Amino acid sequence: MVFSSLFFLCTFLPVCLGLYYIIRNRTYRNWLLIIASLIFYAWGEPVWISILLLSTGFTYLSALAAENHRGNIKGKIALIASITGNLLILGFFKYSGFLINNINGLMGTGIKVPEVGLPIGISFYTFKLISYIVDVYKGETEAQKSPFKLLLYVSLFHQLMAGPITRYKDISDAIENRVETFQDFNYGVSRFIMGLGKKVILAGTAGKITELFMGTDYSRLPLLGAWFGILMYALQLYFDFSGYSDMAIGLGSMFGFKYKENFDHPYISKSASEFWRRWHISLGSFFRDYVYIPLGGNRKHRIRNLFIVWALTGLWHGADWNFVIWGLYYFVLLVIEKSFLLKLFEKLPTIISRLYLWIVTLVGWVFFYHNDIGQAFRFLGIMFGVGDNGITSPELSIHFWNNAVFLIIALIGCTPVFSGIFRRLKEEETNSELVWFIETYSKPIFNIAVLILSVIFLVGQSYSPFMYFKF
Amino acid sequence: MKKLKIDTIFFIILITILGLANILNTNKPTVSNLENRALKTMPQLSLTNIVNGSFQRDYEEYYSDTFILRDNLVKLSRDVNELMSFLGPDISIVKSVEDVQLPPNMQGDEKETVSPEPTGSETHEAAENPSSTNENTEMPTPTPEPEKDYGDGPDVGYWMVVDGKAVQLFKFNKESFDYYAQILNKYNDKLGNGVKIYSMIPPTNGEFMQLKKYKGITDSQNDALGYLKSKLNDSIVSVDVFDALNKHKDEYIYFRTDHHWTALGAYYGYCEFMRTRGDTPLSLSEFEKIDLGDFLGSSYTKTLDKSLEKNPDNIVAYKPLNNHEFTIYKGNDGTRADIIDMQYAGDISKKYLVFISSGGATWSKVKTDINNGKKILVIKDSFGNMLVPFLVPHYEEIYVVDSRFYNMNLTGKNIVEFVKDNGINEVVFCIYMEDVNWQKFMSGVENMLGSEN
Numbered sequence: 001m002v003f004s005s006l007f008f009l010c011t012f013l014p015v016c017l018g019l020y021y022i023i024r025n026r027t028y029r030n031w032l033l034i035i036a037s038l039i040f041y042a043w044g045e046p047v048w049i050s051i052l053l054l055s056t057g058f059t060y061l062s063a064l065a066a067e068n069h070r071g072n073i074k075g076k077i078a079l080i081a082s083i084t085g086n087l088l089i090l091g092f093f094k095y096s097g098f099l100i101n102n103i104n105g106l107m108g109t110g111i112k113v114p115e116v117g118l119p120i121g122i123s124f125y126t127f128k129l130i131s132y133i134v135d136v137y138k139g140e141t142e143a144q145k146s147p148f149k150l151l152l153y154v155s156l157f158h159q160l161m162a163g164p165i166t167r168y169k170d171i172s173d174a175i176e177n178r179v180e181t182f183q184d185f186n187y188g189v190s191r192f193i194m195g196l197g198k199k200v201i202l203a204g205t206a207g208k209i210t211e212l213f214m215g216t217d218y219s220r221l222p223l224l225g226a227w228f229g230i231l232m233y234a235l236q237l238y239f240d241f242s243g244y245s246d247m248a249i250g251l252g253s254m255f256g257f258k259y260k261e262n263f264d265h266p267y268i269s270k271s272a273s274e275f276w277r278r279w280h281i282s283l284g285s286f287f288r289d290y291v292y293i294p295l296g297g298n299r300k301h302r303i304r305n306l307f308i309v310w311a312l313t314g315l316w317h318g319a320d321w322n323f324v325i326w327g328l329y330y331f332v333l334l335v336i337e338k339s340f341l342l343k344l345f346e347k348l349p350t351i352i353s354r355l356y357l358w359i360v361t362l363v364g365w366v367f368f369y370h371n372d373i374g375q376a377f378r379f380l381g382i383m384f385g386v387g388d389n390g391i392t393s394p395e396l397s398i399h400f401w402n403n404a405v406f407l408i409i410a411l412i413g414c415t416p417v418f419s420g421i422f423r424r425l426k427e428e429e430t431n432s433e434l435v436w437f438i439e440t441y442s443k444p445i446f447n448i449a450v451l452i453l454s455v456i457f458l459v460g461q462s463y464s465p466f467m468y469f470k471f
Numbered sequence: 472m473k474k475l476k477i478d479t480i481f482f483i484i485l486i487t488i489l490g491l492a493n494i495l496n497t498n499k500p501t502v503s504n505l506e507n508r509a510l511k512t513m514p515q516l517s518l519t520n521i522v523n524g525s526f527q528r529d530y531e532e533y534y535s536d537t538f539i540l541r542d543n544l545v546k547l548s549r550d551v552n553e554l555m556s557f558l559g560p561d562i563s564i565v566k567s568v569e570d571v572q573l574p575p576n577m578q579g580d581e582k583e584t585v586s587p588e589p590t591g592s593e594t595h596e597a598a599e600n601p602s603s604t605n606e607n608t609e610m611p612t613p614t615p616e617p618e619k620d621y622g623d624g625p626d627v628g629y630w631m632v633v634d635g636k637a638v639q640l641f642k643f644n645k646e647s648f649d650y651y652a653q654i655l656n657k658y659n660d661k662l663g664n665g666v667k668i669y670s671m672i673p674p675t676n677g678e679f680m681q682l683k684k685y686k687g688i689t690d691s692q693n694d695a696l697g698y699l700k701s702k703l704n705d706s707i708v709s710v711d712v713f714d715a716l717n718k719h720k721d722e723y724i725y726f727r728t729d730h731h732w733t734a735l736g737a738y739y740g741y742c743e744f745m746r747t748r749g750d751t752p753l754s755l756s757e758f759e760k761i762d763l764g765d766f767l768g769s770s771y772t773k774t775l776d777k778s779l780e781k782n783p784d785n786i787v788a789y790k791p792l793n794n795h796e797f798t799i800y801k802g803n804d805g806t807r808a809d810i811i812d813m814q815y816a817g818d819i820s821k822k823y824l825v826f827i828s829s830g831g832a833t834w835s836k837v838k839t840d841i842n843n844g845k846k847i848l849v850i851k852d853s854f855g856n857m858l859v860p861f862l863v864p865h866y867e868e869i870y871v872v873d874s875r876f877y878n879m880n881l882t883g884k885n886i887v888e889f890v891k892d893n894g895i896n897e898v899v900f901c902i903y904m905e906d907v908n909w910q911k912f913m914s915g916v917e918n919m920l921g922s923e924n
Contacts, residue, residue: 014483043524394687461548
């Protein structure tokens with residue numbers, strides 16, 4: 001199930017909320033959340049629950065062992081066994097096809113690719129489990145004595161499918177002692193609506209426009225069409241993913257959990273390094289804390305460590321070479337930025353570095369989009385004027401003007417202008433009445449409008465006409 | 472703050488009410504007239520279905536398909552989108568995936584007679600809604616995962632709505648035209664000298680619109696036809712429908728809300744065909760004119776465009792006056808039908824199906840009172856449906872075959888045998904420009920030749 005489905009919004013969520021707040025007892029509430037999460041997960045392919053339970057089960061046991069034998073070899077074995085086990089499961093489901101295809105390609109062998117399919121959210125919960133066992137081993141948190149509470153952490157439906165990759169130590173207290181308040185609930189609803197709007201209205205629209213340019217017949221795509229298409233794809237990715245994170249944070253808040261922010265207006269960054277501190281923050285910090293720093297971080301083999309982290313980051317996003325290239329592309333950018341570019345940017349007007357960020361990000365998304373590397377380079381060629389596809393086309397001008405309003409709204413949506421203005425208003429004592437008005441009326445009314453629009457769009461997206469005489 | 476804010480209260484009330492309304496609404500629709508398709512029905516609850524996840528998927532689809540006030544909300548979403556494009560030039564281009572309608576007889580059930588219901592809806596939905604989670608990338612990527620079809624197979628269509636008219640944009644594909652020529656030449660070889668072959672390709676309305684400002688947005692269909700001419704075998708006769716229509720381009724020869732030609736357009740095509748054959752066409756007044764009223768066709772369904780909705784088409788049929796007997800065959804079992812079949816005239820979006828009773832039979836036949844020994848086979852798509860009634864005064868027998876519905880296993884003959892056994896002496900291909908430009912369609916035409924070709 002996904003948050004942006006009518007069934008989730010109009011049946012699953014109200015039933016969950018209703019039962020949750022009818023039940024008064026913490027333990028029962030936790031059980032309700034576990035059951036709801038498993039149903040949520042089972043909505044896709046129920047058999048994969050077994051993998052989820054298996055991973056959670058042996059991580060639970062090895063964490064107990066790691067805690068009991070902290071500091072000696074047994075503890076280390078428990079840690080390594082758990083990490084290896086989790087990675088093997090992830091590797092088997094996610095990367096075996098990729099691996100076998102490459103072996104076949106290199107050696108000319110004909111090994112059959114197993115058709116296993118990918119358990120939903122496995123990349124996310126595997127990382128959650130790894131962070132848990134490592135933190136227990138390092139003594140940063142206590143091992144969870146109840147397997148069910150650990151299961152609650154792993155399976156909690158708010159962040160099961162698409163993150164954020166929460167750390168156990170950040171929510172362990174909430175599992176036992178959270179307090180649900182009206183304030184959190186209000187915030188949660190507001191945040192959820194924002195996320196829903198981002199996903200359904202903005203990402204949905206951007207996605208429809210993207211389709212008009214990306215993956216079409218590139219022999220006809222003009223230069224500006226390529227830029228417009230990749231820009232729309234960039235907007236789609238951002239609103240889709242950050243909208244999903246907003247919904248997760250909002251849901252958490254409705255049930256008394258607080259999750260860390262996962263996005264912080266990445267497209268206003270002034271460098272690729274900054275971009276990655278603002279984009280999918282929970283993933284970046286995972287790689288920093290559990291790969292980069294253990295490898296030696298900045299102290300030794302810095303370049304090697306960066307290379308590994310970025311190759312893995314790419315591979316985590318998808319089991320294909322284009323994702324590896326996309327990851328390593330950021331490795332190159334970060335190395336260049338650290339060696340001289342950031343210093344140079346400090347001397348130049350910020351418009352240059354912002355423009356730089358947009359261009360390199362869009363180029364990056366070209367690789368992210370195209371599984372076929374040849375197509376990716378073909379598309380890049382069009383962006384930078386190779387060939388004779390022309391600068392623009394009548395189609396492009398129609399699409400551009402039809403979507404100009406959307407583009408403006410979406411670009412504003414990438415920036416923190418409104419929250420910035422609001423924060424500044426709040427700083428001045430004299431504005432208190434205005435601030436009160438905005439908080440009590442303007443924002444809620446805006447939220448209501450976004451909610452209604454989102455429902456309309458959600459239903460609209462189910463429109464799939466059957467042409468029964470396209471003959 | 473110790474209380475819920477108004478947006479929170481609204482949120483809770485809205486999702487609860489919508490949820491209850493959907494559960495308590497027992498009178499769920501099963502067909503969407505707006506979309507021309509059967510809606511998802513409540514899936515069977517069984518352990519297997521739950522374990523393999525199909526129940527959940529189907530239920531969710533059923534849930535959104537039968538969502539309360541769905542049609543109104545769909546139209547509202549269209550209105551919002553239209554509002555957002557107010558800076559635009561009042562022209563919109565819609566991309567849509569063309570549907571491959573499988574012949575009913577390829578879907579297992581062979582007993583049932585040709586039904587007016589959209590037979591391909593199951594297949595269609597499976598193709599259109601791949602599981603919404605993208606398994607390859609880790610971001611909760613865009614639900615409508617863009618189809619990466621680099622060949623730009625014409626199963627992707629672009630529809631432009633301008634001045635209340637919908638136009639399908641033509642993107643010339645050289646390989647497709649080569650392929651068309653190759654197939655017709657093959658027919659020519661197989662059928663031998665005794666059978667005359669005509670190629671008649673109705674263009675689409677995009678060719679006749681005045682789109683000065685957007686020159687180049689649609690490729691020239693006339694050039695495509697010119698290209699084709701050099702590829703066809705000399706003994707195949709091309710019927711120059713393009714010129715014939717061009718002379719009448721200011722008349723009502725195309726629908727605004729549908730991609731087909733009108734009966735008037737088809738009439739001009741027929742006249743040209745007769746002249747090419749050295750025959751004299753009848754005048755329009757020698758047919759019975761039947762006004763079928765308002766029509767909102769395929770282009771409207773595709774685009775849901777408001778300017779089309781406000782200004783529906785008028786659809787007219789011309790019925791031949793000489794005595795004839797029209798039979799549609801399911802396999803080799805014939806059923807009598809009307810060549811202008813009024814059973815389809817009720818629904819505003821389906822009226823095109825009146826022509827030769829939807830054209831969806833395995834094959835069909837008109838036996839007339841003209842005893843001139845002339846027997847023709849029309850190999851057609853839905854453009855050809857309009858042509859057939861006009862041929863009735865000129866032939867003793869007219870056979871009609873559509874490659875999507877013809878099935879050799881049911882008739883026991885490939886098309887060459889079909890032609891020989893029925894003593895057919897003329898074959899006309901009446902397949903419109905976009906299908907000629909679509910190899911998937913033409914490969915169906917090739918397949919009718921049988922496996923030993």
